[in-house]
Amino acid sequence: MSLKSYSDSVSKVWPLFTNIDVDYGEGIFLYDRKGKKYIDFTSGIGVTNTGHCHPRVVNAIKKQSEKLLHGQTTILYNSMIDELASSIKKILPDELNCMFFSNSGSEAVESAIKLVRHATGKPNIICFQGGYHGRSIGALSLTTAKSVYRSGYQPLMSGVFVSPHPYFKQHSNENSEQRVKHCLDELEHILNTQTSPEETAAMIIEPILGEGGYVVPPKSFIQGIRNICDKYNILLIFDEIQTGFGRTGKYFAFEHFKVKPDILVIAKGIASGLPLSGIVANKKLMDKWVTGSHGGTYAPNPLSIAAAVETIKVLEEEKLVHNSEDIGNYLLDKLQNIKNKHPNVIDVRGKGLMIGCELIEEDGQSGTYIAEKVRKNCLSKGLILLTCGPYNQVIRWIPPLTTKKSDIDRSLKIFEIALKQSLGR
Numbered sequence: 001m002s003l004k005s006y007s008d009s010v011s012k013v014w015p016l017f018t019n020i021d022v023d024y025g026e027g028i029f030l031y032d033r034k035g036k037k038y039i040d041f042t043s044g045i046g047v048t049n050t051g052h053c054h055p056r057v058v059n060a061i062k063k064q065s066e067k068l069l070h071g072q073t074t075i076l077y078n079s080m081i082d083e084l085a086s087s088i089k090k091i092l093p094d095e096l097n098c099m100f101f102s103n104s105g106s107e108a109v110e111s112a113i114k115l116v117r118h119a120t121g122k123p124n125i126i127c128f129q130g131g132y133h134g135r136s137i138g139a140l141s142l143t144t145a146k147s148v149y150r151s152g153y154q155p156l157m158s159g160v161f162v163s164p165h166p167y168f169k170q171h172s173n174e175n176s177e178q179r180v181k182h183c184l185d186e187l188e189h190i191l192n193t194q195t196s197p198e199e200t201a202a203m204i205i206e207p208i209l210g211e212g213g214y215v216v217p218p219k220s221f222i223q224g225i226r227n228i229c230d231k232y233n234i235l236l237i238f239d240e241i242q243t244g245f246g247r248t249g250k251y252f253a254f255e256h257f258k259v260k261p262d263i264l265v266i267a268k269g270i271a272s273g274l275p276l277s278g279i280v281a282n283k284k285l286m287d288k289w290v291t292g293s294h295g296g297t298y299a300p301n302p303l304s305i306a307a308a309v310e311t312i313k314v315l316e317e318e319k320l321v322h323n324s325e326d327i328g329n330y331l332l333d334k335l336q337n338i339k340n341k342h343p344n345v346i347d348v349r350g351k352g353l354m355i356g357c358e359l360i361e362e363d364g365q366s367g368t369y370i371a372e373k374v375r376k377n378c379l380s381k382g383l384i385l386l387t388c389g390p391y392n393q394v395i396r397w398i399p400p401l402t403t404k405k406s407d408i409d410r411s412l413k414i415f416e417i418a419l420k421q422s423l424g425r
């Protein structure tokens with residue numbers, strides 16, 4: 001199948017992973033302009049957690065669109081912004097009680113970088129191998145998921161130090177607790193040899209790696225990072241842009257680790273597809289940000305706010321976070337069965353409806369080619385999936401949180417046939 005591309009009037013910088021000329025979406029489905037139906041288990045990269053065009057969210061946007069499309073945040077007081085903050089506060093621990101809003105994930109990461117530098121007066125930030133934090137220069141400087149994101153853009157922002165993550169191969173002869181110890185020792189070593197605690201404003205991590213391979217680290221790793229931050233008075237930022245709003249079977253992934261961040265970065269699932277992002281911190285920390293020193297024209301857009309407030313109500317009232325856990329466990333179990341039958345599937349992992357299925361080639365190399373074949377074979381049968389990981393060797397499942405067991409059964413049938421075809425069996 002040769003893939004379409006956009007016309008010469010559109011930049012080639014966007015790769016195109018499918019040929020779908022999309023017309024509309026409804027729940028877990030997308031329809032092309034000829035009426036062909038697809039199961040969308042990408043959720044637009046973890047965005048449409050309530051499914052495509054959830055009627056309640058659409059209605060809230062429609063109503064708002066007749067009242068106000070843009071109400072610039074520094075020119076006008078708009079009580080909707082307070083309403084949005086209080087809806088988000090309800091699903092967070094008490095300490096995370098003050099918010100700043102922006103449009104995209106990368107912008108929110110930029111805000112976190114700027115806040116920690118301003119608030120602490122310290123310049124440096126430690127990030128972790130395999131992390132993905134966005135494409136703007138600051139966020140990209142913290143991104144080490146794949147070199148394609150960084151190549152040609154260097155030198156990036158200075159003051160960034162990369163610490164190891166227990167997933168990656170240099171520790172592959174160690175067991176999981178040994179790997180954690182090794183990584184935490186390295187982190188301390190970086191503080192001792194490259195960026196002292198007096199110069200280190202913050203550490204940033206995705207508690208569950210997204211683009212980097214859908215990796216759930218051992219609890220002790222995330223807890224260990226929190227302890228080191230506390231020991232040296234360094235702020236801890238969790239980038240929950242992909243893992244937030246029920247994606248992992250909890251409202252936020254940090255709940256799995258029993259560790260709280262000083263700053264939480266949010267986006268994607270917050271507004272069911274409308275652009276909205278933000279950072280959440282304790283008011284004392286947020287108040288260290290000098291008024292007027294950061295901001296932007298658009299955010300938070302009134303349509304996005306209306307969508308977000310309704311999205312949070314839908315998550316709560318339709319018990320979608322519980323559904324994410326329940327259906328996620330079901331999917332994980334079924335994928336384990338597939339793994340047991342197919343030696344090319346070497347790992348199945350995840351939390352809630354954020355599940356990765358790692359593949360390996362016959363010769364033991366990373367499963368880049370098989371994963372791409374499986375993805376394309378699924379696509380030709382009407383199931384849209386994505387890959388991730390440093391070698392694109394992981395098939396990732398990101399279904400809407402509204403997905404039912406019968407939808408999972410249907411897509412697993414497609415997946416297993418696609419897998420067998422890709423392996424030539």
Ligand SMILES: Cc1ncc(COP(=O)(O)O)c(C=O)c1O
Pocket residue numbers: 045104105106107109132133134135206210211239240241242243267
């Ligand atoms: C964990 C994480 N951080 C940051 C980003 C960047 O967000 P955006 O693409 O909205 O700039 C993403 C996007 O995939 C992400 O998954």
